Amino acid sequence: MTRGAPAYLRNCWYMAGWSTELCEALLRRRILGEPILLFRTTDGVPAALTDRCPHRFAPLSAGTREGDLVRCPYHGLAFDAAGQCVHNPFSTTLPKGATVRHWTIHERDGIAWIWMGDADKADPALIPDFSTLFRDGADPVRGLMPMRAPYEFATDNLMDLSHIEFVHRGSFAGAGVIFAGEHEVRREGDRLHSNWWMPNVPAPGHTYGIYERGLPTDHWLDMRWDAPASMLLEIGATPAGQPRENGVIIHQAHIITPETAETAHYFWASTRSTGVASEQGDTMLYAMMTQAFEQEDKPIIEAAYANLDGCAFWDAKPAFLGIDAGGTRARRLIEELIGREARAA
Numbered sequence: 001m002t003r004g005a006p007a008y009l010r011n012c013w014y015m016a017g018w019s020t021e022l023c024e025a026l027l028r029r030r031i032l033g034e035p036i037l038l039f040r041t042t043d044g045v046p047a048a049l050t051d052r053c054p055h056r057f058a059p060l061s062a063g064t065r066e067g068d069l070v071r072c073p074y075h076g077l078a079f080d081a082a083g084q085c086v087h088n089p090f091s092t093t094l095p096k097g098a099t100v101r102h103w104t105i106h107e108r109d110g111i112a113w114i115w116m117g118d119a120d121k122a123d124p125a126l127i128p129d130f131s132t133l134f135r136d137g138a139d140p141v142r143g144l145m146p147m148r149a150p151y152e153f154a155t156d157n158l159m160d161l162s163h164i165e166f167v168h169r170g171s172f173a174g175a176g177v178i179f180a181g182e183h184e185v186r187r188e189g190d191r192l193h194s195n196w197w198m199p200n201v202p203a204p205g206h207t208y209g210i211y212e213r214g215l216p217t218d219h220w221l222d223m224r225w226d227a228p229a230s231m232l233l234e235i236g237a238t239p240a241g242q243p244r245e246n247g248v249i250i251h252q253a254h255i256i257t258p259e260t261a262e263t264a265h266y267f268w269a270s271t272r273s274t275g276v277a278s279e280q281g282d283t284m285l286y287a288m289m290t291q292a293f294e295q296e297d298k299p300i301i302e303a304a305y306a307n308l309d310g311c312a313f314w315d316a317k318p319a320f321l322g323i324d325a326g327g328t329r330a331r332r333l334i335e336e337l338i339g340r341e342a343r344a345a
C-alpha cells in the first residue's frame, strides 16, 4: 500500500529554529507542510506568520521589513506581527479578510518553539526541558541538517543507537562495546527513554584528553524522547565503579521537525566534554558532529526511506530485533497521541 496524506500531531510544540536564527531578516521555513515566516520584532519578540500573502499569495518572506511591518513584494500590502493588514498602498481602505495566520511561538533554552495546533491549548509548560544545554552560561555547538526522509525515520535512528557500530565506524564507533551493553526502553507518561549501559569498557571517544585511552570506564547513552521528535541525549563515562556524577558527561539535543510529509529539519546541538568553549575545540567538535550526522547518519536514513519506493512503513512489515524498540514505541506513541487528539476534537 502506498503512503497517504500525513497525519501530524497538532497540539504540541515543534522546534521552529534556534533563537539565534530569528532576527530582523525574514526567514521562511516550511513546517508540517505550512510555509512559515519567522522574524523578530524591533523589541525582540519572535513572530511567526503564514508566509503567504492573502491577495495573490506571494511569499511575504521575499518582501521587506518596515519597522515591525512586513510589506508584500508583489502589490505592497503591509502586515503587522499579528498578521493584520495595516496598510494598502492603493487605498485608505484596508481589504476585507486580508489577514495572514499568526502562529504561537515561544522561546526557551535558546530554541524557538512553534505551536501548530489550537492556539488556546498552547501551554509553554509542555515544552520539553533542554536547559541542560545552556547550563552555567554554556553556548552549545549547534547546527541544522535538512533531511530527505520523514521525521520518524530520524527518530528510529536516534532511539536505536545500536547503529553506531556500523554507521559511525568513521567517528563514534567504540570497538564493539555497544554489543556488550544493556539496553532498556521505558515509558513515563507520554515520554520515552531509550538507554544503553556499558559497564567496564575502554574510555569512549568523548573522554579523550580527559581520561587515559584504554582506561576501564562505565559508559552510558541515555536518550529521552518527547513527542513529536524532541530528543535529549546524555553521553557519559566514569572510571569503572565510580558514581555517574564524577563522570565526563556531554548533552546533545536532537530535535526533528517535519518540513513536509517526506522531508524534515534535523536540529542538533552539543555541549563540550571539558565544559570550556574555545574556537579550536568548537571547530573540531562541529567538524566531528557534521561528519557523523551529515556523512554517516543522513545518507543511510535517506537511502532507507527512498528504498521503500512509496510503501508505507508498517505495510513494509519491518523486522524486529529488540534493539529497535525505542523507535517502534515512539512511532506507536505518536499514533496513540494523534488518536487521543482526534477523540478530544
Ligand code: FES
Binding pocket: 053, 054, 055, 056, 057, 058, 072, 073, 074, 075, 076, 077
Ligand atoms: S500578493 Fe501581496 S499584495 Fe498582492
Ligand SMILES: [Fe+2]
Binding pocket: 157, 163, 164, 167, 168, 292, 297
Ligand atoms: Fe547516528
